[in-house]
Amino acid sequence: MAVHPGPQSRVLTQSGLDLLLSRLDPDRNVAGQNYENVRRRLVTFFRFNNCTEAEMLADETIDRVSRRLIETEVLDLMSFISGVARRVSFEWHRSKKTKALGDVPELSAPASADLEDQAAAEKRLGCLRACAKHLNEQDQELILEYYQYEKSRKIKSRIDMAQGLGISVTALRARAFRVRKRLEDCINNCVTGSGR
Amino acid sequence: MNHGRIANKVHDSWRESCDEVFVRYLLDELPEADRNRFEDEYLANDAVHEQLLAVEYELIDAYLRGGLSRTERRDFENRYSNTVAGRQKLANARVIANLGVAPPIEVRAGRAIWSRSRDHLAGLRFQMPLWIFGTVAATASVLLLTWLIFQARHAPGPAAVARSNAAPEAVPPVSLGPPPTPPGPGRAARVQPKPASPAQSRPAQLTPPPSPADDVSVGLAFAGLRATADRLKNNYEAVHQVSMAEVQDIIRAGRCQNLRVEGLLNRASDSLNAWTSAETRYWAARDDSESRRVDNQMKDLAMVESNADIFAAQMESYKAYREELLRRKASLEKVSRPTPEIVRQLNSLVADIDRSTARISEAQESYAYLKSRADRLKTAPTIRLGDIQQSRQRVEAYALQMQEFYKHQLAEAQAVCNR
Numbered sequence: 001m002a003v004h005p006g007p008q009s010r011v012l013t014q015s016g017l018d019l020l021l022s023r024l025d026p027d028r029n030v031a032g033q034n035y036e037n038v039r040r041r042l043v044t045f046f047r048f049n050n051c052t053e054a055e056m057l058a059d060e061t062i063d064r065v066s067r068r069l070i071e072t073e074v075l076d077l078m079s080f081i082s083g084v085a086r087r088v089s090f091e092w093h094r095s096k097k098t099k100a101l102g103d104v105p106e107l108s109a110p111a112s113a114d115l116e117d118q119a120a121a122e123k124r125l126g127c128l129r130a131c132a133k134h135l136n137e138q139d140q141e142l143i144l145e146y147y148q149y150e151k152s153r154k155i156k157s158r159i160d161m162a163q164g165l166g167i168s169v170t171a172l173r174a175r176a177f178r179v180r181k182r183l184e185d186c187i188n189n190c191v192t193g194s195g196r
Numbered sequence: 197m198n199h200g201r202i203a204n205k206v207h208d209s210w211r212e213s214c215d216e217v218f219v220r221y222l223l224d225e226l227p228e229a230d231r232n233r234f235e236d237e238y239l240a241n242d243a244v245h246e247q248l249l250a251v252e253y254e255l256i257d258a259y260l261r262g263g264l265s266r267t268e269r270r271d272f273e274n275r276y277s278n279t280v281a282g283r284q285k286l287a288n289a290r291v292i293a294n295l296g297v298a299p300p301i302e303v304r305a306g307r308a309i310w311s312r313s314r315d316h317l318a319g320l321r322f323q324m325p326l327w328i329f330g331t332v333a334a335t336a337s338v339l340l341l342t343w344l345i346f347q348a349r350h351a352p353g354p355a356a357v358a359r360s361n362a363a364p365e366a367v368p369p370v371s372l373g374p375p376p377t378p379p380g381p382g383r384a385a386r387v388q389p390k391p392a393s394p395a396q397s398r399p400a401q402l403t404p405p406p407s408p409a410d411d412v413s414v415g416l417a418f419a420g421l422r423a424t425a426d427r428l429k430n431n432y433e434a435v436h437q438v439s440m441a442e443v444q445d446i447i448r449a450g451r452c453q454n455l456r457v458e459g460l461l462n463r464a465s466d467s468l469n470a471w472t473s474a475e476t477r478y479w480a481a482r483d484d485s486e487s488r489r490v491d492n493q494m495k496d497l498a499m500v501e502s503n504a505d506i507f508a509a510q511m512e513s514y515k516a517y518r519e520e521l522l523r524r525k526a527s528l529e530k531v532s533r534p535t536p537e538i539v540r541q542l543n544s545l546v547a548d549i550d551r552s553t554a555r556i557s558e559a560q561e562s563y564a565y566l567k568s569r570a571d572r573l574k575t576a577p578t579i580r581l582g583d584i585q586q587s588r589q590r591v592e593a594y595a596l597q598m599q600e601f602y603k604h605q606l607a608e609a610q611a612v613c614n615r
Binding site for chain 1: 215221222232235236238239240242243245246247248249250251253254257275278279281282284285287288290291292
């Protein structure tokens with residue numbers, strides 16, 4: 001891991017985890033769910049901060065927060081988590097910094113560099129078809145309609161859709177996102193062979 | 197957080213439907229303080245986080261449709277092509293973009309699983325050409341580019357290149373010999389070709405030889421139709437030979453056996469129809485398939501040319517960047533007493549210049565490959581289709597000629613009775 005484990009970096013203790021969970025919610029089950037949510041948001045945070053080891057850094061952040069909770073009184077937990085995440089991100093980038101010319105932008109790789117080969121793309125398409133079967137009719141309708149049209153027609157179409165459903169466009173986008181996310185998770189599982 | 201704080205108006209159509217702050221965060225355009233505030237907000241709030249990820253999908257889709265500016269695209273690619281998760285997200289977005297154009301996945305009791313009829317889906321396709329074009333183009337481009345890059349990386353030897361540069365090999369048309377001609381001299385000889393012996397009056401070899409263009413997939417797809425046509429052709433040849441031998445014996449002997457001759461000729465004619473119908477079905481199927489292939493080839497051509505343009509633009513961009521590096525290097529080299537820091541920077545610049553040179557070379561290689569590929573695609577894409585259509589027409593013409601021949605044979609037999 002790029003964030004070097006120092007004296008601070010110890011294995012997450014049960015007491016630290018218990019303390020964190022209790023701060024997330026008095027109900028253990030709800031706390032567990034909140035824990036997962038916080039972790040997911042941290043992964044997003046690291047991803048958008050260009051940290052390639054986002055999952056690992058999210059865990060490191062949670063470990064550090066848990067340890068600190070034992071040692072220090074933390075009033076605003078989420079602000080504290082943000083601060084620790086920022087620190088972890090900073091350390092990670094520092095450890096990765098090897099460029100001599102910091103002001104020279106790195107050449108981007110050709111757009112094709114990240115492309116899958118045809119066989120993989122076909123497998124993914126097959127997975128999409130298999131996964132789409134597991135969406136209910138309403139979700140199928142939603143995702144088909146949501147991704148219709150282009151430019152201004154798309155905007156108008158979505159406004160119409162939202163009005164039809166009696167929700168805001170933002171809520172509609174969130175709804176479409178949830179369907180697409182489910183589809184994407186299913187595709188990822190299918191592609192890696194871990195089933196749907 | 198007050199999202200309205202960021203006042204800059206954005207005009208890109210895909211952005212219009214999204215909250216500005218999300219877009220600018222995703223494109224790394226937010227000032228540091230706003231960025232931190234926004235991160236605090238989504239780290240603390242699941243709904244904001246979810247909205248961010250939803251807008252991220254919009255961004256990815258915009259990228260795939262080519263809706264990002266050059267700078268945005270470069271930043272986007274830097275972010276998404278550097279991680280497994282990012283690449284996975286892009287790959288998924290590409291296949292999900294197929295949702296609206298894929299045929300209904302499964303039909304249950306006559307109804308598509310998408311709860312839309314095929315007609316409705318067809319309607320969607322009609323209503324959203326740009327969307328379809330964008331997504332299909334993006335997906336096809338992925339597959340095509342992958343393949344092209346793979347090809348470029350596994351450059352064939354000169355012989356293979358020469359082979360692949362050759363025009364597509366054409367399907368030889370059905371080799372039809374002259375149709376059998378009525379036997380015996382007579383009045384009809386003026387309008388019919390020279391008489392033939394029963395052996396000569398066998399139909400010519402109609403089964404096309406295995407074509408070099410018939411690759412494995414084509415062979416498998418049409419194997420059933422080909423086998424049926426061949427079986428019926430063999431059957432027809434046998435029926436024709438036996439029937440014509442007897443008919444000509446009757447005519448030669450001057451026996452009046454109209455009913456017998458008519459029966460023999462009808463049997464041969466029916467057998468001929470069965471075979472030529474099967475043959476026509478085979479060539480019609482090949483025709484359809486080849487027409488689709490030609491259509492796709494034309495689309496491929498457009499895609500390849502478009503990708504070649506992209507590489508050309510990329511090459512220019514790399515060149516400009518390399519020039520900039522060279523300028524910086526020249527500037528540092530002017531320092532009369534270079535400090536260790538300057539020496540270090542110079543070394544680093546040299547490495548960057550080498551890297552950019554390699555990338556220019558790669559882009560040039562890809563561009564050259566795509567241009568040659570485009571040239572090959574332009575080379576007579578319809579030749580094979582023309583040959584197939586010609587084969588089909590020749591089968592139909594042959595059937596007509598044979599039917600005329602049988603009529604003539606019947607007339608000859610009737611003339612014997614009238615003597």
